[in-house]
Amino acid sequence: MPRTIVITGASSGVGLAAAEQLAATDTVVLVGRTPQRLEAAARQVRDAHVFRADFEDLDQVRDLAAQLREAYPKIDVLANNAGGMVEPYRRTKDGFEATIQGNHLAPFLLTHLLRDRLTGGVVIGTASRAHMRGVPDPDDLVGDPARYKAFPQYGAAKAANILFAAEAARRWPEITSVSFHPGVVRTNFGAGKATRFFYKYAPFLVTPEKAGALLVWLANNQHLVNGAYYVGHKVSTPFRHAGDPALAARLWDASAEATGVRG
Template sequence: MPRTFVITGASSGVGLAAARQLAARGEQVVVVGRDPRRLGAAMAAVRAAATGPEPDEFRADFNVLDEVRELAAELLAAYPKIDVLANNAGGMVESYVRTADGFEATIQGNHLAPFLLTHLLRGALDGGRVVNTASRAHQRARLDPEDFTGSPGKYSSWRAYGASKAANILFAAEAARRWPEITSVSFHPGVVRSNFGVGAATRFFYRFAPFLTTPEQAGELLTWLSTAEVADGAYYVGHKVTRPDTVAADPAVAARLWEASAAAVGVRAAG
């Protein structure tokens, strides 16, 4: 029987590659994206690869938390049982932006929104799995687990991105502790050439960075982590469990981040 895989950030890059691979295996693939045009193109590619159920699509902007809440309600109505939630949506914001919800845009889009979505889908995920796309960028993170607004005067796109990726790792580790009925992992997909960051700094980095990972290669890793036997709560680099750097390996920080995130998005913090 096909399993249900919900993949956010699946309009392009890693998410789209994994969606195509899972659809080719005959699984029920649910694609979540923000831009209608890109989402439509992605769905055409996933449908072309599918050998099982008709792929499905949903749209939401993760920088608007009410859209995340609406997305969760729509997903639950259509799929009362979800086997895997791949929290893959994310990006880098060149300049400081505060969302309508009052948070810095990078930490909201990359952490608070998937944190909220996962909580709202928790019942449907019972016995299933959550896979968070993180990054080695967390290694230089300066994460304050109780500050989601930041400061315009001190903003750095790379530091904000790194902090959000540290949050992805901590979220998976703490979810494994609080929700033993759901397997939770995070991973570094490699340095993938994609359009997640569109500023000059990112273009310069892509031009000179060696050993870029293709979206297909990173998608294969996401597919493997979604289907293979994995270590609950672990952070993966490739197929290997790896200890995260400094703050992202601290259980006390993970607990503080969980409590603060729950308060920020309006969900219960209890396990």
Template sequence: MRTVVVTGASSGVGLAAAEQFAAQGDQVVVVGRDEARLDAAVARVRAAGGGREPGRFRADFERLADVRDLAGWLLDGYPAIDVLANNAGGMVGEYRRTVDGFEATMQSNHLAPFLLTTLLRERLAGARLVATASRVHTQGRPDPGDFTGGPDGFRWGRAYGAAKSANILFAAEAARRWPDVTSVSFHPGVVRTNFGEGPVRLVYRFAPFLTTPEKAGALLVWLATTPATAAVGGLTNGGYYVGHKVTTPAPHAADPAAAATLWDASAAAVGG
């Protein structure tokens, strides 16, 4: 039985994927921010797994102390983690600085999952890392010299694009630094879900022609379970996927030097 940790699993893509993992017989750990939604998600994952009790942990990724608590709990309770789905995050409608001193979009989408993954490194030998990125990465690039920014000139789309670029760069750099880990990122489609804040949330709930969470969740599961040898039709380690095809991201998200710089700056920022 595999152990699968899904962050942002209390709704949307993460919940759909967690249910599908459970239905396959995996031991799923459900991580979410909101207590009530997390309880409801655990009940759904339990039912999908035929009554198998999932792990449950509440963590707000805008608080790095919560991320460290989550990592400690996982290290204490699970001798191996076979899949880590870094799915938590979202759009922030206006500038907000976290208690840790970082812009909220960058922290919740990149710095927090970066910290979680590096803290869990000892449990990830032979594991699969899957990061939920976005085609919106084309709209922004991370600044390794400034993860804080400020309200002047803040644009939620650009901030989200920068964070999603960071996801792609991190997945690719993890593949280079940790050859025993298969690490990929993906665009889930524009998913109908309870996502973002204010007007952004209305778009993701009611706009036509959106992808269902179940379809996007199935893609996440496919990325987590497909053989890792590209030569026999498996995954490309470090690749960015749109659908089932590895795709070249925007140039600023495909630069190994930028990825290495971002990694080192992220490690310095969160303190490991």
């Protein structure tokens, strides 16, 4: 029986590549922000279901969750893949720094709202080795524009992805939660012309198809280590702060308060 697989950030890059591969056997749900790109992605993915939400607006995340709950009694895999780097500093309508909201608070909220649909399933968070560059501060999810630096803040958000997966495994044993590093992927990722040029043209970058295949491997693997951080097909130890259970618990509680969820 086909599984239901929800992939956020599915209109391009890793998410779209994974969706194309998974659609051969499963019902794939594409979630993205930009209507035109979503429409183009839907033409590439066989029988795809499409939903739109901007993760810089938590009300749209709540609406998305409600739509997904109505459409699917069970979700077998939720791939929290949406995210990116923001430059310069931007504060969302919800009052949080945009990088931490788009990469962490929004998927945190979405996963909570879909929790009962995910029982027995898998949640996969697209993290990054960039997590070594920044530490999330549970006491400050707003940030200071005067001290803002895009790469460290992106690193902090990716560390938050790893911490969330590990803490979810401790709190929600009925769901398998993991995070992974997809490689340095050739996409339209980045903030600023120089960064975007690098991620589009540097010769050693991983293709979206190869990174997407890793997401597919995780989605299909019945022997994942709950709470683990994967690099390639192996469990890896993240940098110290991203493996700190105390920080994970503090971040969870702060994120729950920020998004208005419990559990």
